[in-house]
Amino acid sequence: MKLKAFKAAFPYTIPIFAGFWFLGLTYGIYMNVLGFSFVYPMMMSLVIFGGSLEFVAAQMLLSAFAPLQTLLVALLIQARHLFYGISMLDIYNNTGWKKYYLIYGMCDESFSINYTVQVPDGVDKGWFMFFVTLLNQLYWVTGSTIGGLLGSLITFNTQGLEFVMTALFVVIFLEQWLKEKQNYTALFGVLSAVVCRLIFGSSSFIIPTMVCILFLCTVFRKPIEHAGEKE
Amino acid sequence: MTLTQQIITIALCTAGTVLTRALPFLVFTPGKAVPPFVRHLGKALPVAVFGMLVVYCLKDVSVMTGNHGLPELFALDVTIGLHLWRRQMLLSIAAGTLCYMILVQFVF
Known part of the structure; x- marks a missing residue:
């Protein structure tokens, strides 16, 4: 085993x-x-x-x-x-x-x-x-x-x-994107990170990004769950 | 810093790491029902986090200066294109990385 x-x-x-x-x-x-x-x-x-x-x-x-x-x-x-x-x-x-x-x-x-x-x-x-x-x-x-x-x-x-680490996460992100029935959360993740990176700079944007993701996943809970249940 | 202070510093870094990894498991123990909202987050967060990790890996790329992030852009296209075509994780990662190494070592 x-x-x-x-x-x-x-x-x-x-x-x-x-x-x-x-x-x-x-x-x-x-x-x-x-x-x-x-x-x-x-x-x-x-x-x-x-x-x-x-x-x-x-x-x-x-x-x-x-x-x-x-x-x-x-x-x-x-x-x-x-x-x-x-x-x-x-x-x-x-x-x-x-x-x-x-x-x-x-x-x-x-x-x-x-x-x-x-x-x-x-x-x-x-x-x-x-x-x-x-x-x-x-x-x-x-x-x-x-x-x-x-x-x-x-x-x-x-x-x-x-770059091997970047490629790894890109492939995993892509796999998950193809698997999920809704793509709101994938977009929330990328957009929050990009916007926070631009505002807060490269050394301190992860915490603001997490707050944004949490906020968006809370506000859009209904549509996310609804889209996830389709098919 | 004395050796003892160094050991305490390393121990505190370890404690901080372990705490962030273990906290959800300590709060939501197997016997108790996980609140629906947390269950929703458990499903919604991973793909968002993967997106965040991709951006994290690329955080020091500058679009305005240097080579304008072109090697990253090309290598990402190769990785994504190949993955959509063959769906072979190792192949996509290896080809994308090799492409990036060639670009930064010989082209840019």
Whole structure:
């Protein structure tokens, strides 16, 4: 059962392997250049397991100790996970003890795969999601550890490889768009993000975007539910 | 910062992350009925969030300066076009990424 789930899960994580190794290496090198031992990126990737926050945490470690501010920044950067949890309530709650790890490791990529993928017949969905999450974390931790070990020794021409993450989310968005009976919410997401990006700038538009999405999904609840029930 | 302070800082980042990931599961425990509004959000939010993540990935693209986001635009067209044609997730992602890498390394 486990082997079957692993074999089904692995192919979906290949793009994430490319993306996480690239970003993980970059993060490890960044930490190395800032003067941290490889133990830091390794441990931080293992316990925090959240890319953008880890980059910010590197700067925090170099500044004065400010616990309250640290917690607040962490909550703000990671707030989008609240939406993931609301969407995964039923799906993760039926997985026994694996639920705890699935919640702990619910990064953008694991959520996207686990929410979207229709698991083939005969494959256990719980184990499938478990392996997707585990493999993704493994890629991230090994990538940042190697980056931290090698530091700036490695030079490689991988310029542009970061686009693999964009392509992943575009394909997942497209799949979901084709699957849904209504496209209001898809448009709400894109439009809110674009407008908020233009107004608030690239470093602080996620929270306003979330507020806009929440507002639109509340105001247009009736039409969304109505359109979703058609056919 | 002392080592203890560093450990506390990392622990707080971990706590913040875990809290945002676990909060909905703590509030809506399996035994209790999930309010219809939250159920509605659970269905409505994912596709909106995927749209937001796409924009997040492209947040530093500048349309006015540099190469005007043309490599991104081309690579997105390749990814979307190929995906609508073949519906093969890995193929669409690989082709789009390769196209982007070639464009930023050799063309722009």
